[in-house]
Amino acid sequence: GAVVSQHPSWVICKSGTSVKIECRSLDFQATTMFWYRQFPKQSLMLMATSNEGSKATYEQGVEKDKFLINHASLTLSTLTVTSAHPEDSSFYICSARGGADYNEQFFGPGTRLTVL
């Protein structure tokens, strides 16, 4: 099946620093990638949708200047949390679409971000 990787799997940083999370589709070309955030005991919350080569579409309430998304190639998307604060601590999960079944999203393993 289609494989999506994320790096790093976890990160701890100081308040005010920026953190970059990478999402890669390993064996297929991902025309669309999705970034989700999940707080403890809550469901997935879609943050943004990005199509290769174009600007990401952000969900309502998600600051595009704080959560920078780049989808420069068909196999890589990055999410940069700029000037991170403790309230940004969460589980960030990416998913990718574009394999044989256009409808299915394949999830990365997630990145746990802790901001001190």
Add this chain to the structure above:
Amino acid sequence: GQNIDQPTEMTATEGAIVQINCTYQTSGFNGLFWYQQHAGEAPTFLSYNVLDGLEEKGRFSSFLSRSKGYSYLLLKELQMKDSASYLCAVSDSNYQLIWGAGTKLIIKP
């Protein structure tokens, strides 16, 4: 608006059968997905239904009725490792997934 409803939590006994229901109201429909998510991990794909009826895959089955906006996930011969959250998600007219809040399934010996 778009809405996915599923029970917050369910408890079942090891070896038994449990049915997790999901009802939905979305703008357009391009299929319904069930995902399993263990604590601290990303969701993993379980099933996909786009036509009415029952899809069976080992111990797990998923049912869909588009006219009723209803689906269920049936888990048989429950094992302790099945303790997880089960997420129902509907692909809308834009092929975007609309997520339910998830059902936490607790398996007791």
